Amino acid sequence: METLELFFKNFSDLAWGLPLLILLIGGGLYLLVLSKFLPFRFFGHALNVLRGKYDDPDDPGEISHFKALTTALSSTIGMGNIAGVALAIAIGGPGAMFWMWVSAIVGMSTKFFTCTLAIMYRGKDSNGELQGGPMYFIREGLGKRWKPLAVGFSLFGMLGALPVVNVNQLKQAINDIILIPNGVEVNFNTNLIIAVVLVTLTTIVILGGLKRISTIASKLVPSMVILYFVLVLVILVLHIDVVPKYFMLIFSDAFAANNYHGDPFFGGVLGALVLLGIRRGAFSNEAGIGTAPMAHGAAKTDEPVREGLVAMLGPAIDTLVVCTLTALAILVTGVWQNTSDNGVTLTASAFADAMPGFGQYLLMICVFIFSISSLFSYSYYGTKCLSFLIGAKHKHYYNYFYILSIILAATTPFSMMINFIDGVFALMAIPTMVSTIIMAPRVVKEIKAYQQRLKQS
Template identity: 35%
Template sequence: MQELNDILILIDSYIGSSGWFPYVLLGTGLFFTIYLKFPQIRYFGFAVKVVKGKFDKSDDEGDTSHFQALATALSGTVGTGNIAGVALAIHIGGPAALFWMLATAAVGMCTKFVEVTLSHKYREKTEDGTMAGGPMYFMKNKMNMKWLAAAFAVATVLSSFGTGSLPQINSISTTLYSTFGIDLMVTGAVLSVLLGLVIIGGIKRIAAVTEKLVPSMALIYFIGAFAVIFYNYDQIIPSFTSIFADLFSGSSATGGFLGASVAFAFNKGVGRGLFSNEAGQGSAPIAHASAKGHEPVSEGMVAILEPFIDTIVICTITGMVLLSSGVWNEKMENQFDYADLTILEQVNASDQDEEGQQILYKHISGKETLPSFDGTLEVKDGKAINPVTFIHARSLAENVMIYKDGEPFTGETEIESGYPTDITVSFRGKSLIHSAPLTAEAFGRGFFGEYGKYIVSLGILLFAFSTAISWSYYGDRAMTFLFGSRSVVYYRIVYVIGFFVASFTDTTIIWSLAGIAIAVMTLPNLFGLVYLHKDMKQTVNEFWDGFKKEYPDEKTPE
């Protein structure tokens, strides 16, 4: 398992986690922000009017309303990225990572506007009478690059698993297990059946479900979040300040957190920001292409609201919960994930003094690695006899106990280059935690006490399940583009099976796979957007010319 994760991390290091990827993503958004004169600000109020249906016409072609398209796209983006992704970003990059998530969303609002407008403009009606659109259609119909369109569609299918199916059910099952003790496979089996029942009905059933799910799940989540923030009211200002305090110096070590560089915070913040709102990935345009409308620009404006709601609002609230509650740098009792665990030769360093923090930070950041333990680990009554040091979740683990079959282990177990080889042996102790379990812990530090964790469990269930529903539609539109409508049924079967299997697969590997899938889908889309920049500007200008003639008394934000 660790070898597989190492391979995925290596692949991702050349694309999504590479130094150049965030610059390409943010650069595209900044280019269009300036080129189109800040549409995410100027058109924001107008977008709200469009969502309300003020300019709808009875003869508009499409399968869903503007609100349903927005709800479907939001249900695809509001998921584990908002709950687990924020926690992972802060866990790795410190509070400053949250700033870069917000910066990604600010320019992402413009990127969404562009990609949705172009996708809606060049959409097609399929053989079964439904609308189909997305970046693959403007690549084919306008750019005349069928090969690029096919590559994007293949990446979309892969990303539907890496973004929509696998990490979503994994977060649901692990959260329900840690909160209620529900077996991972039971959760996976029940939700897989429900998923199959929803997606078999296509976009109209998906839209009908998501337009009810999205407002409900947001309300529940906000109540729980503000119960924590206001309970820790004295930490609101320090927490907010910490987001900006280490922006250009890197986050310093504090508690069990060993520190993070500026580059690390930037890279992880941008990466988690993209995972959260998917701006530039090309996924949301597929949902918006189904919306009823005669003007693609108006649907593009609706998409401006997505990153704002998804990241600037929801992720900021999650971040404030994590920071104000203080759980992000606190070691807690937990069972160690193998992919997060390394066993070293004994290190004479403490995370409570600056010298020790520097030694340990250099190791976890890869600057100066410490020698790994390699050989037979002797264990008696659950405790290691050999002089070793355990590093788990980027922190120095304490009070480590070793178990087998649920009982303290006595015997020998083999360790190869710092990694356990016997998966029947488990390790528990105090260390930092991340992803959904960290957010759940934070929600337990408010007015609702331990019951607050149930809100996260319910939020993860609703957020992540709705994301899986929406991504199944993105995948089936890509399959329709590649192989026709008849291929969709086979895709849905594999999608549901993958959803079930991921419910009991290691969390870290799921995140690594998701990172690769996102990058592989994003790059062709960003190329297409820049390639069609003149087409985009002309489309916007033509929209406002026509709008002024049709609604002469309506004030325009042009």
């Protein structure tokens, strides 16, 4: 097990080198400037699209703009927002959150471009049904010569869609919040029981396909965000006297890196802190990774720019709102300094500190909903990847692989799972970002055409 842990750590560190950092952040900044900051200029219009103002039931696609966003968010708003943020602060201190914000602001532009392309270049699967996602916009937009890039994305996408971090941290939460405090001895058998329950729940939903997943996600996601928002607001009100201090510390520590406890990057702790924030931000909002375009590519619309604008709201909701709430809850309660907890357990400590006796149980409800909704959405991504590789009639085989991974994740260490997913996400980002940057000028043309159509309507 130790050898495997070391292997995945080395794999993750190698994948997240300087080239990927330049590709994700440098590429995102290029897209932001190229579009003349369109995601921010059209923010109000994006909200109107999301509300359904422009919905047309006769448009091609499977699900509404709102359901596409909530399906995408049900995978991104998950353990990245609770365990990922806690891990970032445990290793990097308050400053890590600042670099997560940077990744989200740049990521809004990246998501706009990737999800616009997902509609511009939808392709047909072997059943003749319209599909979207990086593998399709690479094949349809760049041609057959680039198909190896699409195949590479699909192969890594099948691994990246495995719910190993969500399951691992949900198991950790159940153990640390419910079982251990009530005198239950935690061992391999208890972890296996948790895995079997999760497998049963997941199987019922994912076998129903995208429509069932999107319907459940559209009900779960808004309610879980509101509940989590209210709970953290209570924590912040209870510690209102120190909120400004810690909010400012996020900015000052981002450049001082006084609380960083990990390995240096390119010889310095500041570089390592920046990399940590970008890495955790990418895990949280998945901008540039390529999962969200698969959900948004199924939206009922014939206007690619509209779906891109809806998609860009994802990183804003996910990282700028939900992750910030988690970070402030951990910082103002002081648990990041006076406990050795990590991941979801650190966030649980913050809730227990602010609301003794019941805070951790309220968090448990949020953790359960966050994790379960992510479990449903990720299976959809994996089946789409397998469908692209070997045909739509065989895509259901992925679900067996997916279900097996739930059992594996519930019985392995957190560090191994997070390093595995980090590394695979990095390999998914390469084909997604390279193809998006190449086709970005086409998206800019589409933006201009869309603006003209808006004026005429």
